[in-house]
Amino acid sequence: MRARDVFLLAFAYLSLLLVSAPAVAPAATIEGRVIHPTRPEAGVGLTVGLNGFLREGDTFESSTVTDEAGRFAFRGLPPQAFYALGTTYNGVKFSGGSVVFEEGKPQTQSLMFHIYDRTSDPGDSRIERVRLAIAREGGRYRVQQQVVINNPTLQVVVVDKQSPPLFRVALSPDHGTVTTGRGPLPEGTQVRNGTAEIRGPIFPGERGYTFAYDLPSLGARLETEIRVAEPLAQLEVVIRDFGIDVDAGTLYPSRPMREDDSIYLRYVGFDLAPNTRIPLRVLPLPPPTTPPPWFQPLLLLLVGGGLLLVVIRPIDPSVRVEAVAEETESDLERAAIVAALRDLEFDYETGKLSTEDRDRLREELRREAARTLARTREPEKPTGPTPCSCGRAPQPGDRFCAGCGKAL
Secondary structure (H helix, E strand, O other): OOHHHHHHHHHHHHHHHHHHOOOOOOOEEEEEEEEOOOOHHHHOOOEEEEEEEEOOOOEEEEEEEOOOOOEEEEEEEOOOEEEEEEEEEOOEEEEEEEEEOOOOOOOEEEEEEEOOEEEOOOOOOEEEEEEEEEEEEOOEEEEEEEEEEEEOOOEEEOOOOOOOOOEEEEOOOOOOOOEOOOOOOOOOEEEEOOEEEEOOOEOOEEEEEEEEEEEOOEOOEEEEEEEEOOOEEEEEEEEEOOOEEEEOOOOEEEEEEEEOOEEEEEEEEEEEOOOEEEEEEEEEOOOOOOOOOOHHHHHHHHHHHHHHHHHHOOOOOOOOOOOOOOOOHHHHHHHHHHHHHHHHHHHHHOOOOOHHHHHHHHHHHHHHHHHHHHHHHOOOOOOOOOOOOOOOOOOOOOOEOOOOOOEO
């Protein structure tokens, strides 16, 4: 075999190997920058850590240091994986978010995250709202208590374990083990004497905390208490409806809501003072009663007899159906005002209106309701013949005044 033939045969064999070999996905790259809101130099020289979770179940760890502009890059990463990044600044751990590489997606992604100075002064930070979602699962009542804290500053608020807590969240009495629903409580949060104590870090903006626990119950019956440890602008309680009667004390019933193919009964409260206690009772409704076997044939017999009478007995055309009562104009006005008040509260609960706008519009509607009520209470003016100019009242049918003779 000539050398040319040998070369062509080897080239064809190598080409076949390359075609049949599985395609190797290119390595992934994550690049980004650490940013401080007021001091760019704060992001220089920070160690950025990376944790990767590969599709095969393996893990991957790496780290790098930011350059003089706060930039960082991770190159040559295994593709088709999930990566989480973070850094530590002034003793506070900051999450840099996460990145997912999937087949067919760009293998280079950019990520930027912020760091902030720390302080022990909460300033105007406060608990914005609390939401309790209660559901009966596996023969027990499970509570997901979500707390939203608003930090309007550009600083991270945190205190040490020996200091008083920044915020206190009262849990329902006789609660079970408290977790986040996905794992143990975060560092800086502990439960003591039925109260969750939060010492931070509280990051800028609105941040949520979740406390999950079970409540003791007597079968399907639940009797507990909702407690407020600190001033609270908004409280919401939602209870999964499986055929129940709920007594939520002073909370206002609101429109039911659908979530995860389930219906939840909803109750809300606003501007609650510290140490407020609201009793909560959930009672299962009795099962519907089954009629006796003879009820359905008797009902069919009565309905059939009524239809037969209608067929064989002609209807008197002189019979007229008269309305029992008609809504007056004032009734319609009152109904419209009640509907407007209900819609106003709903818009406020859903955040469409501020507290000032809600109070102003509610006061206007209340004044309009008062005017409508006053009109309905005005006595009717007496009707009859108009008196003559001389003061004498004419009799029905008179064409001239009997006193002065003047034509009426």
